[in-house]
Amino acid sequence: QVQLQQWGAGLLKPSETLSLTCAVYGGSFSGYYWSWIRQPPGKGLEWIGEINHGGGTKYDVSLESRVTISLDMSNNHFSLKLTSVTAADTAVYYCARRGNAQDYWGQGTLVTVSS
Amino acid sequence: DIQMTQSPSSLSASVGDRVTITCRASQGISNYLAWYQQKPGKVPKLLIYAASTLQSGVPSRFSGSGSGTDFTLTIRTLQPEDVATYYCQTYYSAPLTFGGGTKVEIK
Numbered sequence: 001q002v003q004l005q006q007w008g009a010g011l012l013k014p015s016e017t018l019s020l021t022c023a024v025y026g027g028s029f030s031g032y033y034w035s036w037i038r039q040p041p042g043k044g045l046e047w048i049g050e051i052n053h054g055g056g057t058k059y060d061v062s063l064e065s066r067v068t069i070s071l072d073m074s075n076n077h078f079s080l081k082l083t084s085v086t087a088a089d090t091a092v093y094y095c096a097r098r099g100n101a102q103d104y105w106g107q108g109t110l111v112t113v114s115s
Numbered sequence: 116d117i118q119m120t121q122s123p124s125s126l127s128a129s130v131g132d133r134v135t136i137t138c139r140a141s142q143g144i145s146n147y148l149a150w151y152q153q154k155p156g157k158v159p160k161l162l163i164y165a166a167s168t169l170q171s172g173v174p175s176r177f178s179g180s181g182s183g184t185d186f187t188l189t190i191r192t193l194q195p196e197d198v199a200t201y202y203c204q205t206y207y208s209a210p211l212t213f214g215g216g217t218k219v220e221i222k
Contacts, residue, residue, distance in 0.1 A: 058209035101149030101164040
């Protein structure tokens with residue numbers, strides 16, 4: 001049974017760096033993409049980006065200059081870093097596994113950006 | 116970038132009704148289309164992938180159809196537990212855009 005468990009700081013000040021980690025239990029990294037998705041309060045889902053098991057990444061163009069997704073297969077986790085955050089980055093952030101589509105999700109982390 | 120347009124944005128139907136949600140892609144995406152259900156305060160759940168393949172464990176009253184640019188999610192007989200927001204998403208190419216969502220309520 002695949003499980004994704006995520007963690008990271010929930011309250012940031014403007015200009016700080018958002019950092020989240022997602023641990024993968026019960027499954028292999030090979031053959032899948034590992035995604036980050038966010039949802040601003042009361043709004044829809046936004047795809048941030050993904051990484052494959054070979055380390056190849058794709059990002060949403062609007063975030064590309066600020067985002068880095070990395071993979072640590074030796075410790076069975078992948079991570080998200082988003083620099084220079086503003087209030088517009090306030091959202092619930094989800095990690096997810098993608099085979100065909102995102103079939104397993106983390107529990108979500110609310111990240112609030114406020115001075 | 117591919118844009119995904121869902122309609123309607125919300126609907127209200129009675130228990131037992133047939134409910135249809137549509138999703139239109141701004142360009143052809145073959146069948147690289149998934150549907151998700153998100154109940155209030157919960158994590159999104161994959162319902163359908165490859166436009167029409169039911170994810171394991173999903174009730175058979177849910178079905179998907181379409182190819183190219185036009186897609187449909189159908190709930191054959193609406194149940195109270197189907198109250199949720201439904202999202203389509205393309206995984207044809209990055210960015211893997213989501214539709215704006217359709218909120219389904221019980222009348």
